[in-house]
Every structure is written in C-alpha cells, then in structure tokens.
Amino acid sequence: MRHRVNPTSTPWHLASTTRDTVGECPVWHVATQALFWVDIEGQRIHRLDWASRQQASWSVPERVGCIAMSTRGTVIAAMESGIFELALTDAPTAQVTRLATVAHPQANMRFNDGRCDAQGRFWAGTMVQDMRLASPAGGIYCFDENGLRGPLLQGYITPNGMAFSPEGNTAYLSDSHPTRLKIWQHSFNGTDGSWGPQVEWVNMAEHPGRPDGAAVDADGCYWICGIDAGQLHQFSPQGELLQSIALPMSKPTKCAFGGPELRHLFVTSLQPAAPTQGFDASLDGALLVLEPGVQGLPEPLFSRFPVR
Template identity: 55%
Template sequence: MTEQPCIERLGDLLCTVGESPVWHPGDQALYGTDIPARRLWRYTPADGQICQWQMPEMAGCIAMSATGWLAAMETGLYALPALTPDQPKPQATPLTTVDHAAPNMRFNDGRCDRQGRFWAGTMVQDMSLASDAGRLYRYADRKLTIPLAAPFIVPNGMAFSPDGGKMYLSDSHPDRQRVWVFDYDRDVGVPHHGRVFIERLPAGRPDGAAVDQDGGYWICGNDAGMLYRYTPDGRLDRSLALPVAKPAMCAFGGARLDTLFITSIRPPHAAKDALDGALFAFIPGPCGLEESAHIG
C-alpha cells in the first residue's frame, strides 16, 4: 500500500539535478549539489536560509572532510574549504585526476564508508548511449583505486549498513535498474560476494539512497515519484508517494537525525509552478546515522 506522507518543501531552492545531500552536524545544515549548474548549496533549517557556491566543474557528489569538503567533479577529486556565504567561489584544490574510460564522463553518486574511505562512481553523461564505461572508485590514503572491477552504466544508490559490513550499490540506467548488496571488508575497504538485493523497483528507476539506524535501505524511485524502504533481508517495507516525478537522493539529518531530506530533478519541460527540482523533508519514523567524514 502506498503511503501519502506529510512532506514539506524546504525554501525556494530549484535544482536542475539536485544530488548528494549531506547533513553537517557541526553546521546543523544540509549541503548538496546541483550538478549541471555547477553549484553547491546549503539549507539551514533554523532560519530557512539557502546559500549557493559556484564550482569550476560539475560536482556529482560531496563528502565532509577534516578541513572542509571533498568533491568528485568531472576531471577528478577536489578539496574545498569550509563553505561560508562570503566566498561565492571557494578555491577548489585538485587532489587527484581520473583517466575516464570514455569521453564526456563525470562522477555521479558517492559517499564515505563508515571508516571514512570515499567511494564514487562515474558515468557517461549521454545516457542514451547506454555505455558501460562507468567505474566505481575508492579514494583512501591519497590514492584513487578501482577495487570493484565490474562495469557500470550509471552507478548509484550507494549506502553502507549501520555496522559498515554491507555495501549497497545500484545501476540506475533503464537497461539495468538493479540494486546489489556486497559483504564489505571494513579493515581494508573492499566489497565482495555481491548479489542482487532488489531485482527491480515496483515503479521507477533506482536512484540515490540512504540507510537508517535499523538497517532499512531507503531508495528514490526516479521517474515514478516514489520513495521505498527495504528491510536488510530485501523485503519491501514501505512505499511513499512524493510530489515530484524524479526524486534523486535522500539523506537523514536534523538535530536528532530524525528527518529524511529528499532532493529532486527538474526536467526541461517542467511547468513554471511545478515543484520539480525542489528540496523536501519528512519524519519517517526511524532515525538515520551520521555520515562519515573523509579521513584523507
């Protein structure tokens, strides 16, 4: 049965592709990226304020770090300082470049594991090509490696179980639409024994995801305006209707980590007063887990 939760729109943010929401506990604010606009943004619940920063490249995903932020962009990984409103164009310091497997690629979904290793996938931007040149990278000890050799079209849906022993990953391209779960070696940061976790969502393509403190896997059903929760054993537990067709990614946040934030995509044909591209939030019941910061 589909639920109709009480979902609140937050602020007046409208993203072309709103992605990678990350709750920063120190700032008590939600950060994220608008990929095609080459912008990072911040929403502060206390006053409803939205700040935005211009980036030199498209940033597919971000993660907290000891000195500010880590951003996976088009050509590689960059370090950013702590973002403040008086720095509309913060300095992006290159950490490592990436030799893409095909032209016109960028980073897409990513996050840190529970130990602070940064994982991020790449994709060919023209999805109509259905190119499996996508790769999944791990950045740790200042090295960028590919511990999981399987090719992807659009790697997505990355999340880690509360104890860090499971890693979730999807391929959201229409030709794949599958979610896997891997056993994850926490000591060395390597996934293994991958198997299908969700063969196909009830409706929509699997997009960004988050895990709650009970191990529930929340995933956006892109193109269907849905959000789903699956139990750790792969059972569909909840189906929630959203006020936009293309939810992109969800993340837990708030002072008690009891709020689930949801970003969305605004298609070119969206009506002027449509909510597509907006930021939303609701109280799902289970609380989330604090996101790990990149350890360097």
C-alpha cells in the same frame, strides 16, 4: 510479476529556495547542523542552515556528482575530472583545490553517486554523461591516503544507490539505467576497504521507478528514491519492500537523514525535460523534508587525506 505496495502520503515541507536542474547528494553535517547538497548541471553546492532555515550557494568549475564532509570542515567533491577539496567561505564562489585526477576510459564521463564509509574513505562511481549510449564504462573508485584508486568495480552504466549497513559489513549499489534497474549487495571489509562479490538484492523492475540515490536508517533499512515514479521506497535488510511514500515531484534523486535527532529525511530532485502529468511541476528540482518516523545514522566524515 510486479510487486507493489500502495504508496502512503506523508506530510512534507519545502526546504529550498531554489530549483535545481539536477539536485543530488544531500549530506547532513552534524557539527554545523546543516544540510549540503549539489546541483550537478548547475555546477553549484548548496547549504541549508537548520536553525535559521537560510540557504547559501557556491559555484564550482565542473559538474559535481557527489560530496562528503571532511574532518577539516571542508567539502570533498567528486566532479568531472577528479576529486577536489572545497572551502565554502564567502559565497558565491568556492575555493577549489584539486586532490586527484581520474583517467576516464571513455570521453564525456563524470563522477556520479558516492559517499564515505565508516573508516573515512571516499567512494564514488563514474558514468558516461549521455545515458542514451548505455555505455558500461562506469566504475567505482576509492579516494584515501593512497590517492585515487580504481576502478575497483566495473561495468556500470549509471552507478547509484551507494550506502553501507549500520555495522559497516554490507555495501549497497544500484544501476539506475533503464536497461539495468538492479540493487546489489556486497560484503564489505572496512579494515582494508575490499568489496565481496555482487549479489542481486532487489530487482527494481518489480517496483515503481528507477533506483536512484539512497540512505540507510539506524535499523538497517534501505531507503531509495524511485525516480520517474515520484516515490520513496523503504526496504528491510532482507530486501522486502516495507513501504512506499508518494512525493509531489516525479523525479526524486537522493535522500539523506538529518535534523537535530536525525529523524528528518531530505529529498533532492531534478527538473524533467517536460512536466509529468499528476505531479506538481513547481516543485521539480526542489529539496523537500519529511519525517518518516525512523532515525538515521550520522554521515561519516572524510578523514584519510593523502600525505603530500
């Protein structure tokens, strides 16, 4: 039985001046009061300065799946061939330094979703870029002072939805491929970075949309984009659907809390191959911001650089 909550309408604002091909991985940087996000297919990194509302963009040499801010003020980026450090100085080209190279088990793969844990490690999942192949060659990798390790978890087609509970002892992962549609919980040991067994937490086949990128609020609730359905879902720590928020575009991709008090929620999106009936095609690929009435958590910084 499909369990549905009637989606609510929450006021939103357009935050970006561009439209991304595949907008993803918004990350709020507390120190600079700015939001960073990526356009995977456009091979760009964007920054939105909160005070001025000005947007800047930098090009990168590969598709970039996910990013994290570092204690050095740089961006750590998981791209197609490895992990890179980006210095975003004068636009439009980032200064790129390779930190690690990944040995993909299959051709035509790249990194996808990921983020830092509270201890400053960078976690990122990989996928075969052609989702039509439904290849379970994706895995979860860790980058820290020991370099790039993994895959530590395996068997994913399109790994997504990575997030950590406020206490840091629970990790979330999803697989957004149409044949999977699951969100899992793992116990997580922040001391040594180990993951416990995979436990099914939410079956997204019972809810509108496929599970894409996610964030956790200060109360431990899990917010995830329901891609294809144009909705944003909030689940309690027990996995109960608390609310669904209707969005004006059909393919929201990932959400992140930000703003001066972490009470704004930023949502990236992608451009579908064809306009979707019932949605505003002019907003496909846009970055939106809304105020859902809850507070988020500061995004951890990457701090565990390998010793060269």
